[in-house]
Amino acid sequence: MNVEKTLTFPVKIGEDVVRLRQVVRAEAIAIGLSLVDQTKVITAASEIARNTIDYGKGGDVTIEVVNTSGRRGVKVVFADNGPGIVDMEKALTDGYTTGGGLGLGLSGAKRLVNEFDVKSTVGHGTVVTLIRWKA
Amino acid sequence: MAAQHGVLTKILAKSQGDLLDAWVKEQKGVLKVSSQGEAAEHSRKFIDGLRAAAEADQLGDINGGAWAQARQALTDISSDQALKGATPGETAMFVFSLKGPLFAALAKEAGKDTDAFAREVWASTVMLDKLGLYTMEVFQKSREEVIRRQQEELLELSTPVVQLWSGILALPLIGTLDSGRTQVVMESLLQEIVKREAEIAIIDITGVPTVDTMVAQHLLKTVSAARLMGADCIISGIRPQIAQTMVHLGVELNVVSKANMADAFALALRSTNRKVVDRTAKDKEAAAIKAAAASAAAGED
Numbered sequence: 001m002n003v004e005k006t007l008t009f010p011v012k013i014g015e016d017v018v019r020l021r022q023v024v025r026a027e028a029i030a031i032g033l034s035l036v037d038q039t040k041v042i043t044a045a046s047e048i049a050r051n052t053i054d055y056g057k058g059g060d061v062t063i064e065v066v067n068t069s070g071r072r073g074v075k076v077v078f079a080d081n082g083p084g085i086v087d088m089e090k091a092l093t094d095g096y097t098t099g100g101g102l103g104l105g106l107s108g109a110k111r112l113v114n115e116f117d118v119k120s121t122v123g124h125g126t127v128v129t130l131i132r133w134k135a
Numbered sequence: 136m137a138a139q140h141g142v143l144t145k146i147l148a149k150s151q152g153d154l155l156d157a158w159v160k161e162q163k164g165v166l167k168v169s170s171q172g173e174a175a176e177h178s179r180k181f182i183d184g185l186r187a188a189a190e191a192d193q194l195g196d197i198n199g200g201a202w203a204q205a206r207q208a209l210t211d212i213s214s215d216q217a218l219k220g221a222t223p224g225e226t227a228m229f230v231f232s233l234k235g236p237l238f239a240a241l242a243k244e245a246g247k248d249t250d251a252f253a254r255e256v257w258a259s260t261v262m263l264d265k266l267g268l269y270t271m272e273v274f275q276k277s278r279e280e281v282i283r284r285q286q287e288e289l290l291e292l293s294t295p296v297v298q299l300w301s302g303i304l305a306l307p308l309i310g311t312l313d314s315g316r317t318q319v320v321m322e323s324l325l326q327e328i329v330k331r332e333a334e335i336a337i338i339d340i341t342g343v344p345t346v347d348t349m350v351a352q353h354l355l356k357t358v359s360a361a362r363l364m365g366a367d368c369i370i371s372g373i374r375p376q377i378a379q380t381m382v383h384l385g386v387e388l389n390v391v392s393k394a395n396m397a398d399a400f401a402l403a404l405r406s407t408n409r410k411v412v413d414r415t416a417k418d419k420e421a422a423a424i425k426a427a428a429a430s431a432a433a434g435e436d
Contacts, residue, residue, distance in 0.1 A: 014313050021345055039345070039376040043384060046347040094385055102348045108384035 004072075005065040011078070012058035017049045023063055024076060031065060031072045033134055041132035044109035045076045048128050051105050055098075056080025056126055066131065073114070073133040084122040092118075140194040140262075142255045146240050147186040155182045157236035165228040173215060174229060181208035195258070197265050209266065210273050217277035226274045230267040234260070294320045296327040303403045304333045304366075305396065309342030317353040321360055328366045335403040336361050339396050341372030351386040358390050367391070367406075371399035 005027070011020060024045045028038040045061075052059045059080025066075045085091045092110065097103035106128075110116040115131040146154060159175045166174050184205025188194055191201035209230070216226040238256055245252035294316065299305050306324050310316070324336060338357065343350065358368040370392040373381075381388070393399040404411060 018311055036376040036379050039380045040383065043345055043347050043380045046345055047384070050347065050349055102352050102386065104348045104385045108348060108386070111383045111385070112380065 001066050001068040003064050003066055006062060007064075008060060008062045010058065011049050011052050011061050013053070017046055017053070020049050020061055020063075021046050024074060027063060027065055027074050028132070031074065031134055033074070033132065037132055037135065040112040041074055041076070041130070044112040044130055044132075047105045047109040047112075048076070048078050048130065051128075052078045052080050052082075052126075054101075056082030059125070071133055073131050075129065075131045077130075078128045079125065080127075081125040084124055084126055085118070085120040086122055088118065088120065140189065140255070140258055142241055142244050142251060143194065143237075143259055144189040144192075146237075146244050147182075147189045150240065151182055151186055154236055154240055155179060157239070158182070158233050161232045161235050162229065165232050166225060174212060177208045177212040177215075177229075180211075181205050184208055194262060197262065197269060205266075206269065209270050213270050213273035214277040217274050217281065223271060223274055227267050227271055230263060230270050234263055237263075290316065290319055294323055296323050298327075298331055298333075299337070299400055300404065300407075300409070302332065302334045302407055303337070303400070304328065304331060304335070305337045305339060305400075307339040307342065307396075311345070312343060312350045312353050314353070317357065321357045324357065325360060325364055328361060328364045333366050334407055335369065336366050337369045337371055337396065337399045337403060339372040339399070340370060340377075341374070341396070343372075346373075346377050346381055346386070348384060348386055351381065351384075351388065355388065355390075358388075369393060369399045369402060371396045 007023060007027075009019070009023075010016065021042050024042050025038060028041055033041065049061060052061070056078075057080065059078060059082070062077040062079075064075040064077070066073050090096050092107050093103075094107045095103040106118070109128075109130065113130040113132045115129070115133075117129040118126065120126040155178060159178055162174055162178070163171060184202065184207070185194075187204055188197075188199070188201040191199075193199040193201040196202070197206070212229055213226055216229070237259055241255045241259065242252060245255060295307070297305050297307070304324070304327055306320065308320065312320070327333065328336060338354065340346065340354070346354075354370065358370075361368050368390055370388060370390050372395060373392055391402070393402060401411070
């Protein structure tokens with residue numbers, strides 16, 4: 001997988017989520033994602049960014065334009081140094097929340113993208129990676 | 136302190152006017168033409184203030200009481216410039232442009248005493264740099280004030296509740312729905328429901344670019360609160376891509392929803408037992424009945 005372009009900035013407050021959405025939208029449009037796919041990847045990124053702020057105590061996001069065997073996609077990686085996810089299976093279950101939300105963020109974001117990966121170490125932090133490929 | 140600024144104090148006492156004239160001339164090169172008139176006025180006040188500080192022997196401490204007038208002049212020009220949209224650089228140059236005329240005056244006054252000249256230039260540079268930084272701080276504060284006010288205005292502007300018909304309210308949402316916005320939206324909607332005795336509230340989300348779970352949750356809270364006040368809600372303006380995304384996300388809005396505001400309004404009218412009729416069609420119908428009656432009457436003759 002080749003990386004064509006990389007952009008990193010912190011996500012710590014609500015305004016950062018708005019900025020992230022704008023950046024992801026711009027990259028998604030640039031590689032020619034359809035309107036539905038744009039909306040999906042933006043919503044997924046928004047969802048995870050919110051988690052990074054609410055549960056991970058803020059972190060960094062990296063947005064990449066990637067390609068592999070002629071296919072292009074938008075990759076978004078969130079990394080925080082928060083408390084980590086204790087029970088991954090539960091965290092990925094619809095409707096499970098520890099923070100009073102709808103409990104659909106992580107599981108919902110997973111359904112909105114093509115590739116989804118969560119790595120979490122309790123006490124050290126969480127890294128969430130998502131990719132949406134151009135169909 | 137007096138030794139440090141001895142010459143400057145003397146200059147201010149002796150040729151304050153000359154210094155001011157030279158400075159104002161200097162500013163012509165660095166300030167926008169539109170602000171030069173005011174700048175000259177502020178400069179005069181600033182030099183007055185500087186002299187007051189010098190007379191009180193406080194030139195070294197710009198936070199001192201004797202500096203009040205000079206600081207006020209700087210505050211005025213900084214906020215003035217910030218409101219006019221000047222760059223921070225232009226604003227800082229207002230103070231820094233005093234260096235040229237001031238150093239020239241110092242050189243003239245110190246004459247051959249190069250030690251005194253060097254000492255005075257250094258002391259004045261330190262003083263003017265501090266003043267420059269002070270200007271920047273004030274400039275920054277005024278800018279932040281402008282931004283904060285705009286944010287507040289935006290918050291109020293972007294959450295209007297409008298009455299479409301008696302008992303039917305519409306709430307067109309634009310932008311991101313965060314907790315702060317939701318609070319404002321909910322409050323104004325609930326107040327209007329009570330005030331207008333509304334039965335139906337249409338929440339239009341055409342202008343909401345992204346509906347993630349947080350936005351959805353805020354929407355649901357608003358709808359529940361409206362229901363408790365006795366008003367039913369209709370959500371309109373869910374675009375196709377957002378509908379698809381919400382389905383994948385797993386968000387269910389257990390609310391009546393319509394594709395656009397017009398459909399939502401039609402539904403609202405129906406459920407409050409009202410109907411919109413096409414006048415021309417009705418007139419034609421009436422005319423046809425009349426014509427038929429007339430021809431029937433003619434036939435009887």
